[in-house]
Amino acid sequence: MSQALAAEVKDFGIKVTLVEPMPYATDWSGPSAKQAETMKEYDDVRRGILQMFGKMPPGDPQDSxxxxxxxVDTENPPLRVFFGRGAVEVIEAEYFSRIADWKWA
Structure with a gap:
């Protein structure tokens, strides 16, 4: 969606950047988080995400x-920026997976 938006508003001089943060040492998912009632159908997905993020050392939000x-002050910002520790490894794995899918097709 952000990529399409960036293309649509480019000629108006509007720049779009998708900021993708990795895990940080905050209380984001801790006791202060308000959570909706969970659906058991998502249990495997939830466990997978927690397991993946649990293996990553949390970054310090102040670093970003x-x-x-x-x-914000960059004249030509990139479309995507990844903040936090372990971002490159996660993104590389995702893109290699996508490339494999494209080659299959």
Missing amino acids: VTSLFKL
């Missing part, structure tokens, strides 16, 4: 603040 402000 400077980069985020720099991004």
Whole structure:
């Protein structure tokens, strides 16, 4: 969606960047989180995500603040930016998986 939006608004001088954060050492999913009633059909998905993020060392959110402000002031920002530890490894795996799918087709 962000990629399509970026293409649509480009000629208006509007730039779009999708910021994709990795796990941070915060209380985001802790006791302060308000959670809806869960559906058992999503249990495997939820476990997989928690397992993946559980293996990653959490980053310090303060580390990304400077980069985020720099991004806002950049004349030609990238379409996608990944913040946090372990981002490159996760994204590489995802893109290799996509390439394998494309080759299959």
